[in-house]
Every structure is written in C-alpha cells, then in structure tokens.
Amino acid sequence: MVRKPSIFKKLETVVGKxxxxxxxDDLLVFEYxxxxxxxxxxxxxxxxxMEEVRRVVAVAQEFDVAVxxxxxxxxxxGGAIASAGGLQVALTRMNRILEMDVENRLAVVEPGVIxxxxxxxxRKHGLRYAPDPSSQRACSIGGNVAENAGGPHCLAxxxxxxxxxxxxVALEDGSVTWLGGRTRExxxxxxxxxxxxxxxxxxxxxxxxxxxxxxxxxxxxYMAVFRDIESACEAVSSVIGKGMVxxxxxxxxxxxxKAVQNLHDMGLPKDAGCVLLVEVEGLREEVEEMGGEVxxxxxxxxxxxxxWAESAAxxxxxxxxxxxxxxxxxxxxxNYYLVDGVAPRTKLASVLRQVSEIxxxxxxxxxxxxxxxxxxxxxxxxxxxxxxxxxxxxxxxGGEILKVCVEAGGSLSGEHGIxxxxxxxxxxVFSEEDMSxxxxxxxxxxxSGRFNPGKIFPGGPMDGDDIDVRAMQKRAVSVAGPGAHV
Numbered sequence: 001m002v003r004k005p006s007i008f009k010k011l012e013t014v015v016g017k018x019x020x021x022x023x024x025d026d027l028l029v030f031e032y033x034x035x036x037x038x039x040x041x042x043x044x045x046x047x048x049x050m051e052e053v054r055r056v057v058a059v060a061q062e063f064d065v066a067v068x069x070x071x072x073x074x075x076x077x078g079g080a081i082a083s084a085g086g087l088q089v090a091l092t093r094m095n096r097i098l099e100m101d102v103e104n105r106l107a108v109v110e111p112g113v114i115x116x117x118x119x120x121x122x123r124k125h126g127l128r129y130a131p132d133p134s135s136q137r138a139c140s141i142g143g144n145v146a147e148n149a150g151g152p153h154c155l156a157x158x159x160x161x162x163x164x165x166x167x168x169v170a171l172e173d174g175s176v177t178w179l180g181g182r183t184r185e186x187x188x189x190x191x192x193x194x195x196x197x198x199x200x201x202x203x204x205x206x207x208x209x210x211x212x213x214x215x216x217x218x219x220x221x222y223m224a225v226f227r228d229i230e231s232a233c234e235a236v237s238s239v240i241g242k243g244m245v246x247x248x249x250x251x252x253x254x255x256x257x258k259a260v261q262n263l264h265d266m267g268l269p270k271d272a273g274c275v276l277l278v279e280v281e282g283l284r285e286e287v288e289e290m291g292g293e294v295x296x297x298x299x300x301x302x303x304x305x306x307x308w309a310e311s312a313a314x315x316x317x318x319x320x321x322x323x324x325x326x327x328x329x330x331x332x333x334x335n336y337y338l339v340d341g342v343a344p345r346t347k348l349a350s351v352l353r354q355v356s357e358i359x360x361x362x363x364x365x366x367x368x369x370x371x372x373x374x375x376x377x378x379x380x381x382x383x384x385x386x387x388x389x390x391x392x393x394x395x396x397x398g399g400e401i402l403k404v405c406v407e408a409g410g411s412l413s414g415e416h417g418i419x420x421x422x423x424x425x426x427x428x429v430f431s432e433e434d435m436s437x438x439x440x441x442x443x444x445x446x447x448s449g450r451f452n453p454g455k456i457f458p459g460g461p462m463d464g465d466d467i468d469v470r471a472m473q474k475r476a477v478s479v480a481g482p483g484a485h486v
Contacts, residue, residue, distance in 0.1 A: 007063045011045050011087075014055045019046040019093075030088055033073045033080040034135075036337055036391060037420045041068065041082035048093045050168060050176060050206040057204065058174030060087055060450065067172070068452050069204045071111065071143030074135040076338050077419030079147060079199050083454040089204060091142050097121055098207070105212045106165060106182060111142025111205050118210070127212040130157035133415070134323045145205050148197030150415035152248040152322065153279075155373035157213065159415060161196040168207035169195060172446045182209055194441065199417045200452040202445035216247075216281035220291045221315045224303040228273040229253060229368070233349035235276060235301035236372045239294055240345060246294060248279040249373030250322050255332070256369045256380075262331035266321035267314075269305075276303075276372065277322055325369040326380065332365070333382035337394040340416035341405035343375045354404045355379050362397050376414030377405065399425060418456045426458055 011020045021027060021044040031040045042065065047053045060067045066086030073080055082088050095112035102125045109118060116136045119129040132151035133139050139149065145167065150159040157163075166180035180192030195202055226232040229251070236249055252260070253274045260266050268275055278298070280291045291308075298306050309315035329336050343351040352368065355377075359366040370378040379401055381394045398421075402412055406428045413422060426435060435457055442449070454460030 007059065007065065008043060010059050010062075011043065011056060014059065015045055015047050015052050019048075020044070021046075030070070030073075030090070031081075033070075033075040033078065035076055035078040035081070035419070035421055036335070036385070036394075037078040037081050037083070039081045039083045039085070041088040042085045044070075044088045044090055046090050046093050050170070053089065053091075053094075053170045053204055053206050054174050054176050056087070056089055057170050057172060061172060061174060061448075065450075066453050067204070067450055069111075069142065069146065069200045071140035071146070072114070072135075072138050074133075074139045075143060075147060075419070076340065076416040077147070077199075077413070077421045079417050079419040079452070079455065080143070081420060083420060083460070086450075091140065091204075094142075094206070095140075100125065102127065104182070105214075106209055107212055108207060108209050109141050110207060111140060111145070113141045115139050115141060115144060122212045123215055126215050128215045129163070129210060130154075130213050131160050131163055134326060136323065141208055141210070142205055145196050145208055146198070146200045147417040148415065150371065150374075150376065152250050152277075152319075152371060154415070155249055155371065156245055156247045161193055163211050164192060164196050164208055165211055166209035167192055167195055167205045169203040169205050171203045172448060172450045176206070180209070184211070195445075197417070198442070198445075199419060199455055201442050201449075201455055203451060218284040218287040219247075219279065219281040219315065220287050221309040221318055222276075222278045222280075222291070222295060222298070223267075223307050223309075223318060224276045224278065224298040225269050225272045225305040226274050226276065226303055229352050230349045231302035232274050232276045233345075233352065233372070235298050235303065236348065237345050238297045238301050239278070240373065242293070242297060244290055244294060244297075246278050246290070246373065247281045248277065249371070250277040251275070251368065251370055251372040252277070252322060252325060253368040255365060255367040256325050256329070259328040259330075259332050259367065260321050260325055263324075263328050266317055268321055274368075277318060322369070325367075329367055329380055329382060332367070334384045334386070335390075336367070336380040336382050337398055338416070339377070339379045339381065339398045339401045340413045340422075341377050341379075341402050341410060342412075342414040343377060343405050343408045343410040345373070345375045347408045347410075348372065348375060348377075351377065351404055351408050351410075355401055358397060358400045358404070362393065362400075364394065364397055366397075371414070374414070375410065377401075395421075402428065420455060423456055423458055426456070 066084040068082045070080040070090045091111045094110035099108040365382045367380040383390045
C-alpha cells in the first residue's frame with residue numbers, strides 16, 4: 001500500500017489534526033466490519049459536517065485514492081472494508097438529529113445517528129422509525145441507507161428504502177446534491193431509490209430525511225414452540241396464506257436457542273426444535289382479533305405451546321433474545337459466517353432441510369435465526385478461523401447455501417448487501433449484460449469508480465489478476481450448475 005504523507009497533512013487542514021488516523025497500529029481497528037473479510041485503509045478520516053465530507057472527497061480525487069464510507073462497522077458483507085486501501089470516511093461524529101417534524105411525521109438526521117436513538121427520539125412524540133435491524137443498538141442510519149437494511153418488522157413495514165424520503169449526498173468530484181426531498185413522491189427519476197442500497201459505490205450520504213410512523217397503540221407478542229423447523233415453516237405460510245400480515249415473524253432454531261440460553265435465561269425452551277416469535281400490533285380491538293386468529297393457526301400447524309408476553313418487560317426480553325442471538329453464538333464458536341439469502345416462504349422448509357444437509361456434509365454446525373415472514377434466511381456457519389482452511393471451508397458452505405436459495409427462486413441478499421462476500425456469486429442470478437448495465441448506473445454517479453471499489457461485481461481489489469477473477473466466476477458457476485449466467 002502506497003503511503004502519501006502529503007495527503008494526510010491536507011486532510012488535517014480539513015478535519016483537524018486529531019481526526020486523521022494513519023499510523024499502522026491504529027488502522028488495525030478499522031480493517032474489518034461484521035464480516036470475515038479484512039483490509040487495512042491508508043487512513044481514516046472523521047469529518048463532522050457535510051462541508052468537511054465534501055472537502056475530504058475532493059482531496060481524495062486530487063490524490064486519486066479510493067473512498068470508503070464507514071458507519072458503525074456492523075455491516076455483514078464487507079461493505080465498510082477498504083479493499084483497495086485509500087481513505088475510510090468514518091461518519092461517527094456526524095450523529096445529530098437535526099429536525100423532528102412531528103406534524104409531517106419526518107426527521108432529518110446525519111448519517112452517524114444510531115438507529116435505536118432515532119426510534120427512541122421519535123417515540124417521545126408518539127411516533128416510531130420502523131426499520132429495526134438486529135444491530136439496532138449500534139448500527140447507524142448512514143450504514144442502513146447504504147445496505148438498505150431491514151429487520152424483524154420489515155415484514156409489515158418494509159426495509160430502509162421504504163422510509164427514506166430524501167438524501168443529501170457528496171459525489172466523487174466534491175459536489176453535493178439532494179436526491180428526493182421531504183415528500184414520498186418526487187418528479188422525475190427516483191434517484192433517491194437508486195442510491196439507497198448502492199452499498200457506498202455511488203457517494204456518501206451526509207443527511208437523510210426519513211419518514212416516521214405512528215407508534216401502535218397496542219402490541220401483542222407471541223412465542224410459539226415447535227418440535228421442528230418444518231412445522232414452524234408451515235405455520236408461517238399458513239398465517240400469511242390466510243391474509244394476515246403480522247408486524248413480525250421471526251424464527252430461532254434449536255442451536256441458536258442453546259447459544260442464547262448459554263448466556264442468559266431469556267425464557268426460551270431448551271428442548272424446542274425451534275420457536276417462532278410473532279408480533280401483532282394496531283388498535284386494541286384488531287390486535288385481539290388478529291392475535292386470536294394467529295394463535296389458532298399456530299396451534300393448528302403443530303405448535304405444542306403458544307404463550308404471549310404479558311408485560312412490556314417480558315416482550316423486551318423476547319426481543320433481546322432474538323436481537324442478541326448473533327452475539328450469543330460466541331458461546332458456541334469463536335467465529336461465524338452469516339449468509340444472507342432469501343427463499344420463497346412456501347419453500348422455507350425445503351431450503352432449510354437442504355441447509356441442514358449441507359451442514360452434515362461439511363461437518364460444520366449452522367445456526368438459523370431469521371426473518372421467517374419474508375423468507376430472509378440468516379444461516380450462521382460456526383467455525384474457528386485459527387484452524388487451517390476453516391475460512392475457505394465456510395465460504396464454500398456459504399456458496400452452497402446461496403445456490404439452494406437461488407434454485408428455489410430466491411435471491412443472494414435480503415438486507416446485508418453483496419459487498420465483498422457475495423460478489424463472486426452474482427453470476428448465479430445476473431448475466432454479464434445485466435451487470436454491465438448496473439455498472440453504467442454506478443458510473444453515472446461515480447464515473448471513476450472511486451467510491452468503494454471492488455464491491456458488488458466479480459473482480460477488482462482483493463481478487464488479484466484476471467486469472468483469479470475467472471476462477472471466482474468458475475467457482476460460482478460450479479456451484480450453480482450449467483444453467484448459470486456467465
């Protein structure tokens with residue numbers, strides 16, 4: 001990695017001497033996010049305003065270095081990894097809620113605002129911010145925008161793109177523009193929608209206008225206990241099939257239950273094959289009516305027990321068990337590799353059965369905790385990276401799981417993005433012509449490709465030369481079979 005001391009000095013004139021990190025030892029903290037990939041940036045810069053972001057990006061253009069936006073570092077696809085070196089622009093200092101417009105039900109926030117803090121601020125006014133990733137206590141709105149994050153309640157309310165009204169963004173030439181605004185509908189192309197989920201390859205969002213919803217007056221949270229995953233999957237399809245759309249439907253399998261209960265007693269039954277968390281919300285009368293119908297379907301589908309949270313504290317405990325599940329996996333193994341595939345609801349049982357077969361074939365434990373209502377699977381492949389060949393093995397296992405999801409009619413990602421981890425598998429779904437058109441869209445925002453290079457598409461930084469890229473594509477096609485796009 002080429003070091004350019006002169007760029008450091010110039011960056012210090014923009015953000016201040018204490019907000020540019022360039023010492024190799026300090027940079028190690030920023031070499032990874034929540035994924036398994038690692039790469040050390042040339043420097044990390046901490047701007048505090050849109051103007052500073054704009055000037056930092058202009059300096060990057062002057063010195064022809066890559067720029068990678070970074071929020072809280074909780075991403076799970078390598079999106080915040082500086083795979084080409086260059087600058088990481090950490091947005092943690094830009095953490096202000098600039099406006100809370102209660103009358104129009106919107107908020108204007110900086111990208112470093114933590115998701116849960118925004119929701120808590122909205123609830124003081126009887127409102128809520130609906131997208132609630134499992135990392136809600138730590139993840140930032142800027143990162144949520146980049147990856148189009150979802151969460152348990154996206155079943156009823158949609159993912160981040162459904163809640164972003166406008167974005168102020170810094171482009172690679174140092175200019176700043178607005179995409180969208182303060183209303184749900186805008187004239188012309190939906191560039192706001194294109195930007196959300198672009199994984200930091202188009203620019204850096206410096207402000208976001210997000211819509212807020214009325215907080216529900218009544219909530220009821222059920223936990224249904226099943227002997228096996230197949231029965232729980234049947235219950236999910238049956239509930240949705242009857243025209244009921246709960247606020248959330250989350251599944252936790254036996255291995256994940258063990259991990260959660262290893263740390264704290266969260267009230268999850270240790271002898272269950274899996275549990276299904278179902279939340280119903282709205283007016284008290286409709287909650288009681290739908291809740292009764294949901295409970296009936298759960299029992300009819302084979303649930304041996306259905307209980308509900310009788311207090312806010314009990315409901316909070318159930319959700320802490322669900323949202324803390326990934327961290328709890330550390331009680332079973334030092335590392336996990338999370339695969340973010342999607343399968344049709346009606347094929348959940350079949351897909352999960354094949355995931356179990358893959359686990360047995362590779363002799364690798366896989367824990368499942370996921371958004372069952374919309375088929376967004378999160379198989380967590382447990383391993384110890386200190387064991388020789390373990391990383392390569394879990395990546396291969398992940399590829400097998402993605403193949404199963406795609407063959408079932410699903411997709412490569414539900415909310416974590418493609419990033420570094422899944423880019424080799426893009427040919428499973430998209431032809432080269434498809435990806436060429438996608439690259440043209442990226443070039444419309446970032447002509448030189450300076451923002452977050454090496455992500456989403458096969459090839460690029462961390463992949464080596466063309467021979468290695470072809471090998472990656474060959475690996476992807478060998479997983480997909482002869483009908484795959486290349």
